Amino acid sequence: MNQPIVRPSTAADRAGIRRILLHSGLFGPSDADCVDEMFGHSLAKPTPDNYRFLSGWLDGSMSGFACYGQEALAHGTWGLFWVCTLPEARGRGLGGALLREAVRVATAEGGRLMVIYTSSTAPYAAARRLYESRGFARVAVIPEYYNRGDDLFIYLRPLQTAPPASSPETPDLKGPGVLS
Amino acid sequence: MNQPIVRPSTAADRAGIRRILLHSGLFGPSDADCVDEMFGHSLAKPTPDNYRFLSGWLDGSMSGFACYGQEALAHGTWGLFWVCTLPEARGRGLGGALLREAVRVATAEGGRLMVIYTSSTAPYAAARRLYESRGFARVAVIPEYYNRGDDLFIYLRPLQTAPPASSPETPDLKGPGVLS
Numbered sequence: 612m613n614q615p616i617v618r619p620s621t622a623a624d625r626a627g628i629r630r631i632l633l634h635s636g637l638f639g640p641s642d643a644d645c646v647d648e649m650f651g652h653s654l655a656k657p658t659p660d661n662y663r664f665l666s667g668w669l670d671g672s673m674s675g676f677a678c679y680g681q682e683a684l685a686h687g688t689w690g691l692f693w694v695c696t697l698p699e700a701r702g703r704g705l706g707g708a709l710l711r712e713a714v715r716v717a718t719a720e721g722g723r724l725m726v727i728y729t730s731s732t733a734p735y736a737a738a739r740r741l742y743e744s745r746g747f748a749r750v751a752v753i754p755e756y757y758n759r760g761d762d763l764f765i766y767l768r769p770l771q772t773a774p775p776a777s778s779p780e781t782p783d784l785k786g787p788g789v790l791s
Numbered sequence: 792m793n794q795p796i797v798r799p800s801t802a803a804d805r806a807g808i809r810r811i812l813l814h815s816g817l818f819g820p821s822d823a824d825c826v827d828e829m830f831g832h833s834l835a836k837p838t839p840d841n842y843r844f845l846s847g848w849l850d851g852s853m854s855g856f857a858c859y860g861q862e863a864l865a866h867g868t869w870g871l872f873w874v875c876t877l878p879e880a881r882g883r884g885l886g887g888a889l890l891r892e893a894v895r896v897a898t899a900e901g902g903r904l905m906v907i908y909t910s911s912t913a914p915y916a917a918a919r920r921l922y923e924s925r926g927f928a929r930v931a932v933i934p935e936y937y938n939r940g941d942d943l944f945i946y947l948r949p950l951q952t953a954p955p956a957s958s959p960e961t962p963d964l965k966g967p968g969v970l971s
Contacts, residue, residue, distance in 0.1 A: 641864075642864065645863055645864060682936075683825055684821075684822065684825060684937065685936055685937050685938065685943075686937065686938040687938070688936055688937070723935070723939075724935065724936070726933065726936070750931075750932075750933060750934065751930075751931030751932065751933055751945065752930075752931065753906065753930055753931055753945060753947060754930065754947070755903070755904065756862075756865055756868055756904070756906070757864065757865050757866065757868070758865065758866040758867070759903075763865075765931065765933060767933060767934070
């Protein structure tokens, strides 16, 4: 089993991103359309303040992606807008590698904070555990934001500092397979 | 003194929106660029799920605007993204009239909730009082989101129900001057 590889997405990854969303078991066509539009914006205008995409590969196959970037109107605050992996790729550190690379870039570019918006529902439990294991704390709940019975959870992590000692980075994500 | 007039913005209002932001005392050129881009999107693709703009007029002069719309990825949740009036227009009910019209449209289109994102700082105190007077409750704080010492406050109001009896609509905003 090879380490995950993470690199900035290219135009050639566009169809792969849609495929990953549609096969994720978590998202549907309207989500795929939304992400595709964001990807289109990022290709058309690859400026520092636009969305950024990362593609994640396992065993030569694109199996996940992340979308992150600076939050508009805020100073030094970055958002992780999407992290998604294929079901068959889960448990191999790909989501963690994508998250780690987004945090690395945001920190390197002087970011102060990273926020993550996610759902309170059961299918997102693994994602929430990942965020919590990487130093993100849940700082807000917006009741029924996504839908009835589906709250918005907002996670926050300071950048420029190591995550708390109680939540170390998973060692196997630090291997040479994670490109920067 | 005439009642404020509120109507959907047209392409002819684009320069006025920028002027209002730049003279608001609250926002700067980067905010104006951001709003202008949103306005461009809404003109290019005036679909139900895109940003919507309202222009507010006092005594024949465009003196405020609002930007609102459905929150992407949520079901029945609307956001009020911008409400801005010129300093000389304040205290005449224009901000309230813009807010009221956004709530009216969102409710008429079946919205469940409206969220407002705003700053914790002193210059936004009047805006926060307006939101609180119209049934919006502060449900979340994201510390230092906008900048050091500048938190994000998130306000929420259920739609499809009248605001609480303790915060009635201001009667003078219900006059015939508020167009729909």
